[in-house]
Amino acid sequence: MPGLLRGVARTAVISGTATAVSNRVSRRQAGRWARQDYERAAAAPPPQEYAAPPPAPEPAPPAGGSMDATITQLKELAQLKEQGVLTEAEFEAQKSRILGG
Numbered sequence: 001m002p003g004l005l006r007g008v009a010r011t012a013v014i015s016g017t018a019t020a021v022s023n024r025v026s027r028r029q030a031g032r033w034a035r036q037d038y039e040r041a042a043a044a045p046p047p048q049e050y051a052a053p054p055p056a057p058e059p060a061p062p063a064g065g066s067m068d069a070t071i072t073q074l075k076e077l078a079q080l081k082e083q084g085v086l087t088e089a090e091f092e093a094q095k096s097r098i099l100g101g
Helices: 002-043 067-082 088-098
Strands: none
């Protein structure tokens, strides 16, 4: 019986020591990873804000009031609206300005 008790005690000591060492290694590694994450976050550039797109250039006024120039301007205006550059309200305002109304 003393030999059995000695073997159990030895196993308990070895197991306890292995558990303590394993826990210490795990804590140390977790600390390293936390420090690396902190350093990466500190070194990363701040997120950039997106700037609003510049306003669309206004179409040139009709030269001499010719009908061809007016039609060309209206087509260009419609293309800008289709591309999403102009809103419906901006399109209507420019259209009325081109048509002289």
